[in-house]
Amino acid sequence: GNSVTQMEGPVTLSEEAFLTINCTYTATGYPSLFWYVQYPGEGLQLLLKATKADDKGSNKGFEATYRKETTSFHLEKGSVQVSDSAVYFCALMDSGSNYKLTFGKGTLLTVNP
Amino acid sequence: DARVTQTPRDKVTEMGQEVTMRCQPILGHNTVFWYRQTMMQGLELLAYFRNRAPLDDSGMPKDRFSAEMPDATLATLKIQPSEPRDSAVYFCASGLWVAGVETQYFGPGTRLLVL
Numbered sequence: 772g773n774s775v776t777q778m779e780g781p782v783t784l785s786e787e788a789f790l791t792i793n794c795t796y797t798a799t800g801y802p803s804l805f806w807y808v809q810y811p812g813e814g815l816q817l818l819l820k821a822t823k824a825d826d827k828g829s830n831k832g833f834e835a836t837y838r839k840e841t842t843s844f845h846l847e848k849g850s851v852q853v854s855d856s857a858v859y860f861c862a863l864m865d866s867g868s869n870y871k872l873t874f875g876k877g878t879l880l881t882v883n884p
Numbered sequence: 885d886a887r888v889t890q891t892p893r894d895k896v897t898e899m900g901q902e903v904t905m906r907c908q909p910i911l912g913h914n915t916v917f918w919y920r921q922t923m924m925q926g927l928e929l930l931a932y933f934r935n936r937a938p939l940d941d942s943g944m945p946k947d948r949f950s951a952e953m954p955d956a957t958l959a960t961l962k963i964q965p966s967e968p969r970d971s972a973v974y975f976c977a978s979g980l981w982v983a984g985v986e987t988q989y990f991g992p993g994t995r996l997l998v999l
Contacts (some may be wrong), residue, residue: 807990814975814990815890815927860927869940870981872917872988874927 773798773868777861777875781836784851784882792878794835802865803871804828804837804844806825809858812829818859851882886910888991890976896997902917902979903971903996908957909978916959918944927975933959934981966998974993 777795794800802873803822817854824839833848844861861875887909897903907987909916918930931941941951948967953959963970973993979986 805987811994813979814992816990817987820987822930864986869932870986871932871940876926 773873775875781879787850790848800865800867802863805862807860886940890991900965905961907976909961913978915979921973
């Protein structure tokens, strides 16, 4: 079956630090990959996505590249801000799972001023 | 700015009571999902509808949970009878599925506490 493994948090950084949150996956088909972000007290919001190998998703300074050879989709940002403090979820979707999203457990990021 | 809406936002009830959560998907979307989020289990998919037809409810405890879409603008999730272990945040999400990948848009959630 499908699965997503994220690095365990919490991750605590100072403002303007470089961020990497690792995500690897196992899928039976050729999945699309997503990063969602959840701010305190809110629902999940799509941050970025990539639908095929070597695609790079980007949004709000965040980037992730779909690496089929390493089955990875690591999230990166060059300079984090306090407002980036949230929980980040990696997820996959493929036709083999009838297009359901499979989520990782989430990584809590705290950015200090 | 179209959004998924959910009511109520918070619900406190006693064990054994019926709980009904409602979701209004984004107009024009044809898929609706119900998720449950807890610290222990993370995000779990409970039910999934496409064009109002249930596609998958394998994640839902059948004896007490039920999910329906009476019409295209309303999805409901009911728990009867409720139990303390049902305490969680329940999210509804909607999306537009056209022969493949879709983006799911999440509502703000219903925070349920069963005493």
